[in-house]
Amino acid sequence: MRTLGIALAGALALATFAQAAVADVPLATQLAAERKVHPDVVAAVERVRAEVAAHPPDARGSVAVGWRLRALGEQALVPMLALVATSETSMKELPVRSRRALLVGLLEAIGGLKDARAASTLRALLDGPEADAQVAATAASALGKLCRPEDAAFLVGRAVPGHARDRAAIAGLAECRREEVVTHLAARLDAHPDDATAVALAESLGSLGSSWAWQALAKSKLAASAEPIRTHAATALASAFVAYGGATRDAIGRALVMVEHPAARARLQALRGGVDPATAAAIEALEGRLP
Amino acid sequence: MFGRRALLACLLASLAPLPLGCGGSDDAGAQTSDPPAVDGGDAAPKSTLGIVVDANRDGTLDLANADGEGDHATWDAKHGAILLANLDDDDQKGAADATDAIVNGDRDVADLAPIALRAWPDAPDGTTATLSIDERSAPNVRLFRVNGDPASAASYVAIDPPSLALSADEVRAGVTLAIEARNFVTSTAQDAWNGYVDLTLAVKGQDGSSVGTDQARMRVAPLLLQHDLAPTESVFYTDLGFESAPLLKGLDPACAADHGMTPTGLTTGDQWAQDFFDVGYTSRPGPGGAPIGMKIAIRSAQDWRQAGQDALDYFRTLPDWGTLYLHTENDDKQSDNGDSLDSFGNWSVIPPYTKGSESFPLGRNVWGSVASDHPDSGYEDFVRAQAVQPAFNVDTSWLYVGHIDEFTSFVKANNARGWVLLAASPKMARDMLLKMQADGHGQTQLFVGKQWPDANYNMTIPAAITIDDLLADASIAAESQYVQTRVDAEVKRLKDEIGLSDDEIVPIPFLWEKYGGYALAHQPGTVNLLHFDGTVVIPDPFGPQLDGSDPFEDDLTTRLGALGLTVAFADDWNLYHVLSGEVHCGTNVSRTMDAKWWETGR
Numbered sequence: 088m089r090t091l092g093i094a095l096a097g098a099l100a101l102a103t104f105a106q107a108a109v110a111d112v113p114l115a116t117q118l119a120a121e122r123k124v125h126p127d128v129v130a131a132v133e134r135v136r137a138e139v140a141a142h143p144p145d146a147r148g149s150v151a152v153g154w155r156l157r158a159l160g161e162q163a164l165v166p167m168l169a170l171v172a173t174s175e176t177s178m179k180e181l182p183v184r185s186r187r188a189l190l191v192g193l194l195e196a197i198g199g200l201k202d203a204r205a206a207s208t209l210r211a212l213l214d215g216p217e218a219d220a221q222v223a224a225t226a227a228s229a230l231g232k233l234c235r236p237e238d239a240a241f242l243v244g245r246a247v248p249g250h251a252r253d254r255a256a257i258a259g260l261a262e263c264r265r266e267e268v269v270t271h272l273a274a275r276l277d278a279h280p281d282d283a284t285a286v287a288l289a290e291s292l293g294s295l296g297s298s299w300a301w302q303a304l305a306k307s308k309l310a311a312s313a314e315p316i317r318t319h320a321a322t323a324l325a326s327a328f329v330a331y332g333g334a335t336r337d338a339i340g341r342a343l344v345m346v347e348h349p350a351a352r353a354r355l356q357a358l359r360g361g362v363d364p365a366t367a368a369a370i371e372a373l374e375g376r377l378p
Numbered sequence: 379m380f381g382r383r384a385l386l387a388c389l390l391a392s393l394a395p396l397p398l399g400c401g402g403s404d405d406a407g408a409q410t411s412d413p414p415a416v417d418g419g420d421a422a423p424k425s426t427l428g429i430v431v432d433a434n435r436d437g438t439l440d441l442a443n444a445d446g447e448g449d450h451a452t453w454d455a456k457h458g459a460i461l462l463a464n465l466d467d468d469d470q471k472g473a474a475d476a477t478d479a480i481v482n483g484d485r486d487v488a489d490l491a492p493i494a495l496r497a498w499p500d501a502p503d504g505t506t507a508t509l510s511i512d513e514r515s516a517p518n519v520r521l522f523r524v525n526g527d528p529a530s531a532a533s534y535v536a537i538d539p540p541s542l543a544l545s546a547d548e549v550r551a552g553v554t555l556a557i558e559a560r561n562f563v564t565s566t567a568q569d570a571w572n573g574y575v576d577l578t579l580a581v582k583g584q585d586g587s588s589v590g591t592d593q594a595r596m597r598v599a600p601l602l603l604q605h606d607l608a609p610t611e612s613v614f615y616t617d618l619g620f621e622s623a624p625l626l627k628g629l630d631p632a633c634a635a636d637h638g639m640t641p642t643g644l645t646t647g648d649q650w651a652q653d654f655f656d657v658g659y660t661s662r663p664g665p666g667g668a669p670i671g672m673k674i675a676i677r678s679a680q681d682w683r684q685a686g687q688d689a690l691d692y693f694r695t696l697p698d699w700g701t702l703y704l705h706t707e708n709d710d711k712q713s714d715n716g717d718s719l720d721s722f723g724n725w726s727v728i729p730p731y732t733k734g735s736e737s738f739p740l741g742r743n744v745w746g747s748v749a750s751d752h753p754d755s756g757y758e759d760f761v762r763a764q765a766v767q768p769a770f771n772v773d774t775s776w777l778y779v780g781h782i783d784e785f786t787s788f789v790k791a792n793n794a795r796g797w798v799l800l801a802a803s804p805k806m807a808r809d810m811l812l813k814m815q816a817d818g819h820g821q822t823q824l825f826v827g828k829q830w831p832d833a834n835y836n837m838t839i840p841a842a843i844t845i846d847d848l849l850a851d852a853s854i855a856a857e858s859q860y861v862q863t864r865v866d867a868e869v870k871r872l873k874d875e876i877g878l879s880d881d882e883i884v885p886i887p888f889l890w891e892k893y894g895g896y897a898l899a900h901q902p903g904t905v906n907l908l909h910f911d912g913t914v915v916i917p918d919p920f921g922p923q924l925d926g927s928d929p930f931e932d933d934l935t936t937r938l939g940a941l942g943l944t945v946a947f948a949d950d951w952n953l954y955h956v957l958s959g960e961v962h963c964g965t966n967v968s969r970t971m972d973a974k975w976w977e978t979g980r
Contacts, residue, residue, distance in 0.1 A: 145718060150893055150957060153894075155831060158832040224895050294856045300855045303851060303854075344863050345860060
């Protein structure tokens with residue numbers, strides 16, 4: 088239990104923060120300050136970490152990790168970021184189950200705060216050696232929730248063929264309802280990537296264009312973006328629906344149902360002429376589920 | 379009415395030379411001097427040397443009337459004897475009875491299938507016979523010779539290896555035997571044991587020449603998993619003291635009313651009583667062909683989960699309860715869901731149905747499994763190998779916990795089919811909330827008086843949220859819509875496979891959220907309910923209070939009540955909902971084992 092018992096402070100002392108600075112102030116410095124201002128919150132983060140390390144949670148237990156960290160609110164941002172930034176050392180020897188639960192919980196809680204101070208730590212994780220795909224995707228989603236132009240650009244820059252973080256970035260972009268994001272993802276889908284990537288792109292486009300989400304946002308300042316984003320998503324997905332088959336087509340169809348935009352029907356009708364009978368039948372079945 | 383032990387005593391006594399008053403006039407131990415024409419099957423003259431098994435499945439050996447046992451060399455829907463995997467622990471030694479070479483007390487006698495070698499009183503001097511078991515079955519069964527009172531365990535002597543050489547005197551006197559299986563069929567692999575046990579009796583004359591042979595085919599009973607329509611005998615939950623009180627406040631009266639049951643609290647630290655064990659059973663024909671056998675408590679294939687072992691330790695102490703634990707080493711799943719799919723909340727049984735010419739009288743095992751995200755491969759193969767409840771898989775890879783019971787349930791209904799499929803419907807939940815909002819209730823709160831956990835896991839963070847705020851949450855909206863498309867896809871697959879009509883699929887409203895890239899119920903997942911004998915215990919939805927009642931609760935009460943169900947609610951918020959589980963996840967049941975699986979033809 089020696090490794091599992093490493094205290095957060097000790098781990099931080101070992102860590103390099105060159106890439107994890109927040110607003111030009113090293114994270115370690117910020118944490119030291121937080122220890123004085125909110126010692127109970129820092130201790131609470133450390134306690135969650137120690138408990139998760141000692142008792143690897145199952146799937147349900149890992150959700151509780153997120154709840155506990157989320158409950159600490161914005162005062163916990165710096166200690167949570169510090170823990171994420173030092174994960175390569177402080178969590179190196181944790182059981183897989185503990186490490187994943189802890190990092191996903193931290194990143195969910197951090198993402199929920201939508202605090203720009205988190206950006207550099209999230210970027211550092213995504214450009215670092217993190218090997219757990221779910222952790223990387225959750226980090227990208229947290230960055231996507233920030234959704235400033237620079238966050239979108241960062242993720243778009245990694246959502247490219249061959250990039251180690253391609254899939255994580257695609258997942259993260261689903262949280263960022265910006266026109267340049269949908270333009271990028273649509274272009275990727277138009278380029279006919281492999282099936283797994285196409286499914287990931289479709290799911291993100293479906294989420295970006297989600298009719299229910301946009302209805303939820305009807306009174307927000309984002310509302311003006313709804314029509315171009317949804318139109319673009321629907322059109323790209325409709326083209327891909329014809330271009331792919333099997334389970335990939337099914338996933339694209341589900342995304343189209345989420346976007347629920349008339350542009351999809353128009354695009355499908357335009358493409359219908361040159362398709363094989365199976366695709367024509369699939370289009371017909373899908374159209375029954377579209378507006 | 380015979381008890382199980384008395385039954386076996388009579389059954390075996392029927393092989394003795396004198397009738398012992400166990401009924402069945404043709405059970406008398408008739409010994410004849412007919413010639414040894416033992417060529418097996420229906421052609422064999424009765425009352426000559428030959429193998430007798432309960433091929434006609436009436437629960438007794440018809441020694442005097444070989445034809446009465448029908449064709450004992452084949453095994454199909456109408457013929458063929460059955461043996462049990464003897465996995466209960468009748469002598470309470472802490473291990474299955476099949477693990478040793480003794481009959482573990484008189485009660486264990488009932489778990490053995492009887493076999494007799496009919497006597498040939500006039501066998502010439504020098505006659506010999508051998509009884510052998512096919513090569514694949516031999517290591518998987520244990521054969522006993524019965525010397526004396528068949529009701530007494532002391533009369534049973536194991537024959538190891540299971541091959542018997544008989545002298546002329548033994549051929550003349552006949553032999554009484556019994557057989558148990560050491561395990562179920564465990565694999566569908568071509569080179570694995572398929573559960574059929576072929577017994578061969580070869581008789582030779584003094585000169586060593588063959589006088590004749592006889593063959594009988596038996597089959598080890600499969601493990602059957604319970605479907606939700608079978609009558610319920612017991613309800614289980616994990617007893618966590620005062621923390622269990624809110625659940626029990628709803629569960630206790632529901633079990634008591636009309637059912638006379640008191641839920642059994644299991645002593646372990648894991649509240650997910652649906653997940654760490656499952657209950658199945660295995661059976662063979664008893665008196666009049668009615669099934670007898672044993673319940674099987676199955677531990678989930680999660681070696682880290684102590685509660686699974688605790689459950690087996692408990693159930694092993696119950697009379698006629700066996701235990702089973704299969705965990706495939708080196709099968710650690712690398713998917714995000716890990717081995718959560720091994721939890722039995724991810725394993726269900728489609729109730730019995732017929733579609734066209736295909737009939738599934740015992741239902742079908744159904745669980746979440748796709749190539750990229752599947753349960754323990756060994757356990758999956760084990761379930762498939764049981765054969766009588768053909769498998770069907772759905773995709774649960776989009777769920778954080780990954781269990782089929784997060785979005786479906788099967789419950790009894792007063793329709794022609796006798797049951798319906800309940801399916802999660804975020805769309806319905808959203809439509810209901812939008813209507814409430816349109817009706818001017820946007821500022822009314824859901825989850826009033828409920829809390830989310832704080833950093834110390836004390837329930838102190840108020841959960842109450844207005845309808846307006848909930849509907850303005852784009853993340854919940856997007857995830858709920860995503861879930862609707864996934865549920866629709868899986869329900870369509872079930873619908874097509876089973877042949878369900880639209881009115882046999884009942885939407886159950888609640889919204890979802892995303893966590894770690896996967897879906898979780900945001901409102902209490904009311905589809906995750908406990909069903910027993912027409913009663914459903916549903917998670918309290920803690921919806922908004924409009925005019926003194928909760929529209930979500932009212933809706934479920936009305937629509938499920940219209941199906942003939944008795945509807946009860948239980949508060950599962952603190953102990954289950956906030957940890958992404960609900961009433962079904964926290965309970966379990968033991969049901970009756972009335973099905974005659976051997977008639978399915980599978």
